[in-house]
Amino acid sequence: MRACNVRAGVQKAQILRGIDVALPAARWTSVVGPNGAGKSTLLKVLAGLLRHARVQGEVELLGRPLAQWPARERARQLAWLGQNEAAEGDLPAYDIAMLGRLPHRAWMAPPSDADHAAVQAALKTTQAWDWRARPLAQLSGGERQRVLLARALAVQAPVMLMDEPLANLDPPHQTDWLRTVRELVAAGGTVVSVLHEISIALQADDLLIMEGGLVVHHGACADAATHAALERVFERRIQVRQIDGIWMALPRV
Numbered sequence: 001m002r003a004c005n006v007r008a009g010v011q012k013a014q015i016l017r018g019i020d021v022a023l024p025a026a027r028w029t030s031v032v033g034p035n036g037a038g039k040s041t042l043l044k045v046l047a048g049l050l051r052h053a054r055v056q057g058e059v060e061l062l063g064r065p066l067a068q069w070p071a072r073e074r075a076r077q078l079a080w081l082g083q084n085e086a087a088e089g090d091l092p093a094y095d096i097a098m099l100g101r102l103p104h105r106a107w108m109a110p111p112s113d114a115d116h117a118a119v120q121a122a123l124k125t126t127q128a129w130d131w132r133a134r135p136l137a138q139l140s141g142g143e144r145q146r147v148l149l150a151r152a153l154a155v156q157a158p159v160m161l162m163d164e165p166l167a168n169l170d171p172p173h174q175t176d177w178l179r180t181v182r183e184l185v186a187a188g189g190t191v192v193s194v195l196h197e198i199s200i201a202l203q204a205d206d207l208l209i210m211e212g213g214l215v216v217h218h219g220a221c222a223d224a225a226t227h228a229a230l231e232r233v234f235e236r237r238i239q240v241r242q243i244d245g246i247w248m249a250l251p252r253v
Protein backbone atom coordinates (compact mmCIF):
# COMPACT_ATOMS: atom_id res chain seq x y z
CA MET A 1 0.00 0.00 0.00
CA ARG A 2 1.07 3.54 -0.54
CA ALA A 3 -0.19 6.98 0.55
CA CYS A 4 0.96 10.10 -1.29
CA ASN A 5 0.55 13.53 0.27
CA VAL A 6 -2.58 12.48 2.14
CA ARG A 7 -4.39 15.22 3.98
CA ALA A 8 -7.65 14.73 5.82
CA GLY A 9 -9.92 17.02 7.74
CA VAL A 10 -13.17 16.66 9.58
CA GLN A 11 -15.31 19.78 9.81
CA LYS A 12 -12.81 22.59 10.44
CA ALA A 13 -10.10 20.40 11.97
CA GLN A 14 -7.14 19.30 9.86
CA ILE A 15 -6.28 15.81 11.14
CA LEU A 16 -3.74 14.42 8.65
CA ARG A 17 -1.35 17.08 7.41
CA GLY A 18 0.53 15.49 4.49
CA ILE A 19 1.37 11.81 4.81
CA ASP A 20 3.71 10.03 2.39
CA VAL A 21 4.20 6.42 3.22
CA ALA A 22 4.93 3.12 1.49
CA LEU A 23 3.79 -0.05 3.25
CA PRO A 24 5.41 -2.92 1.37
CA ALA A 25 4.11 -6.45 0.91
CA ALA A 26 5.51 -9.23 3.09
CA ARG A 27 6.09 -6.75 5.91
CA TRP A 28 4.27 -5.93 9.11
CA THR A 29 4.14 -2.25 9.98
CA SER A 30 2.96 -1.01 13.37
CA VAL A 31 1.56 2.50 13.66
CA VAL A 32 2.17 4.12 17.04
CA GLY A 33 1.98 7.57 18.58
CA PRO A 34 0.23 9.54 21.29
CA ASN A 35 -3.55 9.82 21.61
CA GLY A 36 -5.00 12.02 18.90
CA ALA A 37 -1.94 11.71 16.61
CA GLY A 38 -4.14 10.63 13.68
CA LYS A 39 -3.36 6.89 13.63
CA SER A 40 -6.97 5.68 13.29
CA THR A 41 -7.70 8.38 10.75
CA LEU A 42 -4.74 7.29 8.62
CA LEU A 43 -5.86 3.66 8.79
CA LYS A 44 -9.38 4.66 7.74
CA VAL A 45 -8.01 6.65 4.80
CA LEU A 46 -5.91 3.63 3.74
CA ALA A 47 -9.05 1.49 3.90
CA GLY A 48 -11.08 4.02 1.89
CA LEU A 49 -13.48 4.50 4.78
CA LEU A 50 -13.26 8.29 4.99
CA ARG A 51 -14.53 9.10 1.55
CA HIS A 52 -17.06 11.61 2.83
CA ALA A 53 -14.60 13.57 4.92
CA ARG A 54 -12.23 16.02 3.29
CA VAL A 55 -9.50 13.71 2.03
CA GLN A 56 -6.84 14.84 -0.43
CA GLY A 57 -3.94 12.97 -1.90
CA GLU A 58 -3.75 9.48 -3.30
CA VAL A 59 -3.90 6.02 -1.76
CA GLU A 60 -2.73 3.01 -3.76
CA LEU A 61 -3.68 -0.58 -3.06
CA LEU A 62 -1.52 -3.20 -4.79
CA GLY A 63 -0.27 -0.64 -7.29
CA ARG A 64 -3.70 0.72 -8.28
CA PRO A 65 -5.43 3.86 -6.91
CA LEU A 66 -7.91 2.85 -4.24
CA ALA A 67 -10.72 4.78 -5.92
CA GLN A 68 -10.29 2.78 -9.12
CA TRP A 69 -10.96 -0.59 -7.50
CA PRO A 70 -14.50 -1.95 -7.95
CA ALA A 71 -15.90 -2.21 -4.41
CA ARG A 72 -16.26 -6.01 -4.27
CA GLU A 73 -12.84 -6.62 -5.75
CA ARG A 74 -11.29 -4.20 -3.30
CA ALA A 75 -13.08 -5.90 -0.41
CA ARG A 76 -11.36 -9.16 -1.37
CA GLN A 77 -7.93 -7.52 -1.31
CA LEU A 78 -8.24 -5.52 1.88
CA ALA A 79 -9.45 -6.81 5.24
CA TRP A 80 -10.33 -4.39 8.02
CA LEU A 81 -10.58 -4.71 11.79
CA GLY A 82 -11.90 -1.50 13.30
CA GLN A 83 -11.71 -0.08 16.78
CA ASN A 84 -14.71 -0.48 19.15
CA GLU A 85 -16.92 -2.15 16.59
CA ALA A 86 -20.58 -2.36 17.54
CA ALA A 87 -21.44 -5.53 19.45
CA GLU A 88 -25.20 -5.40 19.65
CA GLY A 89 -27.44 -7.76 17.70
CA ASP A 90 -28.22 -11.44 17.93
CA LEU A 91 -26.01 -12.78 15.17
CA PRO A 92 -24.01 -15.79 16.34
CA ALA A 93 -20.23 -15.61 16.18
CA TYR A 94 -20.15 -17.99 13.20
CA ASP A 95 -22.38 -15.70 11.13
CA ILE A 96 -20.30 -12.67 12.12
CA ALA A 97 -17.16 -14.40 10.87
CA MET A 98 -19.03 -15.41 7.70
CA LEU A 99 -19.55 -11.69 6.95
CA GLY A 100 -15.87 -11.72 6.02
CA ARG A 101 -16.77 -14.00 3.09
CA LEU A 102 -19.36 -11.62 1.58
CA PRO A 103 -16.96 -10.21 -1.04
CA HIS A 104 -16.33 -13.77 -2.26
CA ARG A 105 -19.98 -14.78 -2.61
CA ALA A 106 -22.40 -14.27 -5.47
CA TRP A 107 -25.43 -12.13 -4.64
CA MET A 108 -27.85 -14.10 -2.40
CA ALA A 109 -25.86 -17.31 -2.91
CA PRO A 110 -25.44 -19.60 0.11
CA PRO A 111 -21.91 -19.99 1.48
CA SER A 112 -19.76 -22.45 -0.47
CA ASP A 113 -17.61 -25.19 1.05
CA ALA A 114 -14.64 -22.84 0.65
CA ASP A 115 -16.50 -20.14 2.62
CA HIS A 116 -17.28 -22.56 5.46
CA ALA A 117 -13.69 -23.81 5.44
CA ALA A 118 -12.30 -20.25 5.62
CA VAL A 119 -14.62 -19.35 8.51
CA GLN A 120 -13.81 -22.52 10.42
CA ALA A 121 -10.07 -21.98 9.96
CA ALA A 122 -10.33 -18.34 11.06
CA LEU A 123 -12.41 -19.11 14.18
CA LYS A 124 -9.99 -21.88 15.13
CA THR A 125 -6.99 -19.61 14.60
CA THR A 126 -8.39 -17.07 17.06
CA GLN A 127 -9.68 -19.81 19.36
CA ALA A 128 -13.26 -18.66 18.98
CA TRP A 129 -14.61 -21.87 17.45
CA ASP A 130 -16.06 -23.17 20.73
CA TRP A 131 -18.58 -20.35 21.02
CA ARG A 132 -19.47 -20.12 17.33
CA ALA A 133 -23.19 -20.55 18.14
CA ARG A 134 -23.28 -17.77 20.76
CA PRO A 135 -24.55 -14.28 19.93
CA LEU A 136 -21.78 -11.69 19.75
CA ALA A 137 -23.51 -9.46 22.30
CA GLN A 138 -23.25 -12.19 24.97
CA LEU A 139 -19.49 -12.59 24.64
CA SER A 140 -16.87 -10.91 26.81
CA GLY A 141 -14.81 -8.07 25.32
CA GLY A 142 -11.83 -10.31 24.51
CA GLU A 143 -14.01 -13.14 23.15
CA ARG A 144 -15.82 -10.65 20.91
CA GLN A 145 -12.54 -9.22 19.66
CA ARG A 146 -11.38 -12.70 18.68
CA VAL A 147 -14.57 -13.22 16.65
CA LEU A 148 -14.06 -9.87 14.90
CA LEU A 149 -10.45 -10.81 14.21
CA ALA A 150 -11.70 -14.11 12.76
CA ARG A 151 -14.05 -12.17 10.49
CA ALA A 152 -11.09 -10.18 9.15
CA LEU A 153 -8.96 -13.33 8.73
CA ALA A 154 -11.80 -15.11 6.91
CA VAL A 155 -11.53 -12.57 4.08
CA GLN A 156 -8.13 -14.11 3.27
CA ALA A 157 -7.05 -10.76 1.83
CA PRO A 158 -3.43 -9.97 0.95
CA VAL A 159 -3.65 -6.67 2.86
CA MET A 160 -4.87 -6.48 6.44
CA LEU A 161 -5.47 -3.23 8.33
CA MET A 162 -6.14 -3.52 12.07
CA ASP A 163 -6.92 -0.74 14.52
CA GLU A 164 -6.02 -1.74 18.08
CA PRO A 165 -6.40 -5.48 17.40
CA LEU A 166 -5.22 -6.40 20.90
CA ALA A 167 -8.03 -4.52 22.65
CA ASN A 168 -9.28 -6.70 25.53
CA LEU A 169 -7.05 -9.66 24.58
CA ASP A 170 -5.28 -11.42 27.44
CA PRO A 171 -1.51 -12.10 27.15
CA PRO A 172 -1.79 -15.64 25.68
CA HIS A 173 -4.12 -14.40 22.95
CA GLN A 174 -1.88 -11.40 22.29
CA THR A 175 0.89 -13.94 21.65
CA ASP A 176 -1.43 -15.94 19.37
CA TRP A 177 -2.18 -12.76 17.43
CA LEU A 178 1.55 -12.14 17.05
CA ARG A 179 2.02 -15.63 15.60
CA THR A 180 -0.93 -15.17 13.23
CA VAL A 181 0.48 -11.88 11.93
CA ARG A 182 3.88 -13.48 11.37
CA GLU A 183 2.23 -16.26 9.36
CA LEU A 184 0.31 -13.73 7.22
CA VAL A 185 3.51 -11.82 6.50
CA ALA A 186 5.51 -15.00 5.80
CA ALA A 187 2.85 -15.86 3.20
CA GLY A 188 3.49 -12.49 1.48
CA GLY A 189 0.75 -10.43 3.14
CA THR A 190 0.88 -6.76 4.10
CA VAL A 191 -0.15 -6.14 7.70
CA VAL A 192 -0.65 -2.68 9.19
CA SER A 193 -1.71 -2.42 12.83
CA VAL A 194 -2.34 0.55 15.10
CA LEU A 195 -1.09 -0.46 18.53
CA HIS A 196 -0.78 1.11 21.96
CA GLU A 197 1.09 -1.93 23.29
CA ILE A 198 4.52 -0.61 22.31
CA SER A 199 6.40 -3.76 23.27
CA ILE A 200 4.20 -5.76 20.88
CA ALA A 201 4.45 -3.04 18.23
CA LEU A 202 8.24 -3.39 18.42
CA GLN A 203 7.93 -7.02 17.25
CA ALA A 204 6.83 -5.75 13.81
CA ASP A 205 9.23 -5.28 10.90
CA ASP A 206 8.73 -1.51 10.74
CA LEU A 207 7.40 1.20 12.99
CA LEU A 208 5.47 4.20 11.70
CA ILE A 209 5.50 6.85 14.39
CA MET A 210 2.88 9.60 14.19
CA GLU A 211 2.44 12.86 16.01
CA GLY A 212 0.14 15.81 15.29
CA GLY A 213 -1.19 14.39 12.02
CA LEU A 214 2.28 13.71 10.59
CA VAL A 215 4.61 10.75 10.28
CA VAL A 216 7.61 11.76 12.38
CA HIS A 217 9.58 8.55 11.85
CA HIS A 218 9.31 5.40 9.70
CA GLY A 219 12.00 2.80 10.20
CA ALA A 220 12.88 -0.74 11.15
CA CYS A 221 11.87 -1.79 14.65
CA ALA A 222 15.44 -2.87 15.42
CA ASP A 223 17.01 0.50 14.49
CA ALA A 224 18.46 2.74 17.19
CA ALA A 225 16.97 5.76 15.36
CA THR A 226 13.51 4.20 15.68
CA HIS A 227 14.01 3.67 19.41
CA ALA A 228 15.17 7.27 19.85
CA ALA A 229 12.13 8.57 17.92
CA LEU A 230 9.84 6.39 20.01
CA GLU A 231 11.25 7.66 23.31
CA ARG A 232 11.01 11.26 22.10
CA VAL A 233 7.40 11.06 20.84
CA PHE A 234 6.32 9.61 24.18
CA GLU A 235 8.06 12.45 26.07
CA ARG A 236 10.85 10.14 27.29
CA ARG A 237 8.37 8.48 29.63
CA ILE A 238 9.23 5.12 28.10
CA GLN A 239 12.63 3.55 27.44
CA VAL A 240 13.39 0.93 24.82
CA ARG A 241 15.53 -1.93 26.09
CA GLN A 242 16.51 -5.35 24.78
CA ILE A 243 15.61 -8.23 27.07
CA ASP A 244 16.49 -11.79 26.04
CA GLY A 245 16.95 -10.57 22.46
CA ILE A 246 13.51 -8.90 22.31
CA TRP A 247 13.03 -5.13 22.11
CA MET A 248 10.69 -3.91 24.85
CA ALA A 249 9.29 -0.53 25.91
CA LEU A 250 9.51 -0.08 29.66
CA PRO A 251 7.97 2.72 31.68
CA ARG A 252 10.52 5.26 32.90
CA VAL A 253 9.44 5.90 36.45
Ligand SMILES: Nc1ncnc2c1ncn2[C@@H]1O[C@H](COP(=O)(O)OP(=O)(O)OP(=O)(O)O)[C@@H](O)[C@H]1O
Nearest residue numbers: 010011013015033034035036037038039040041042
Ligand atom coordinates in the same frame (compact mmCIF):
# COMPACT_ATOMS: atom_id res chain seq x y z
N1 LIG B 1 -15.23 13.07 13.46
C1 LIG B 1 -14.32 13.88 14.03
N2 LIG B 1 -14.60 15.18 14.23
C2 LIG B 1 -13.68 16.03 14.77
N3 LIG B 1 -12.45 15.64 15.14
C3 LIG B 1 -12.14 14.36 14.97
C4 LIG B 1 -13.02 13.41 14.39
N4 LIG B 1 -12.40 12.21 14.33
C5 LIG B 1 -11.18 12.40 14.86
N5 LIG B 1 -11.02 13.69 15.23
C6 LIG B 1 -9.81 14.27 15.86
O1 LIG B 1 -8.70 13.94 15.04
C7 LIG B 1 -7.55 13.67 15.83
C8 LIG B 1 -6.98 12.33 15.44
O2 LIG B 1 -7.90 11.29 15.77
P1 LIG B 1 -7.52 9.75 15.58
O3 LIG B 1 -8.67 8.95 16.09
O4 LIG B 1 -7.06 9.52 14.20
O5 LIG B 1 -6.28 9.65 16.58
P2 LIG B 1 -5.48 8.39 17.12
O6 LIG B 1 -4.03 8.67 16.91
O7 LIG B 1 -6.02 7.13 16.54
O8 LIG B 1 -5.79 8.49 18.66
P3 LIG B 1 -5.99 7.38 19.84
O9 LIG B 1 -4.62 6.88 20.17
O10 LIG B 1 -6.54 8.19 20.96
O11 LIG B 1 -6.92 6.31 19.35
C9 LIG B 1 -8.01 13.74 17.29
O12 LIG B 1 -7.60 14.97 17.84
C10 LIG B 1 -9.50 13.66 17.20
O13 LIG B 1 -10.10 14.38 18.25
